[in-house]
Amino acid sequence: MLHPGHLETLRRARDLGDVLVVLLNSDDSVSRLKGPSRPVVGQQDxxxxxxxxxxxxxxxxxxxxxxxxxxxxLRPDIWVKGGDYTADLLPEAPLVRSWGGRVEVLSYLPGHSTTGIVDRITAGNVDAH
Structure with a gap:
């Protein structure tokens, strides 16, 4: 579910480099990580x-x-991740740094998360922000 938080993270990531390639979890990966009711939108879409x-x-x-x-x-020069943690806690950080890449963590846009949206829909509160 694409929301303003995603758009802001992608915009800020694009500003850091010349080309932005998004790594996207497959449907199977999302289900393993988030549970059987996810993803809400399939990988092709x-x-x-x-x-x-x-x-x-x-x-x-x-x-x-x-x-x-x-x-x-891919071996990117810059690996950008959205989140509320530090680059040193990302399991992929040592790999990216091994070829001289840089790791950037961009803070989330407050109040915007896919889980929060799904929870509001499930609760029947689709108009709430």
């Missing part, structure tokens, strides 16, 4: 939505539970 955004140059769908294998294939 999620990839199509991302490719429709002006800030996104490419999308790579990966099936693993973390992006290390995909990152090792």
């Amino acid at each position: 999620r990839a199509a939505l991302l490719m429709g955004l002006r800030d996104v140059d490419g999308v790579l769908v990966f099936d693993e539970d973390d992006p290390r294998t995909a990152l090792d294939r």
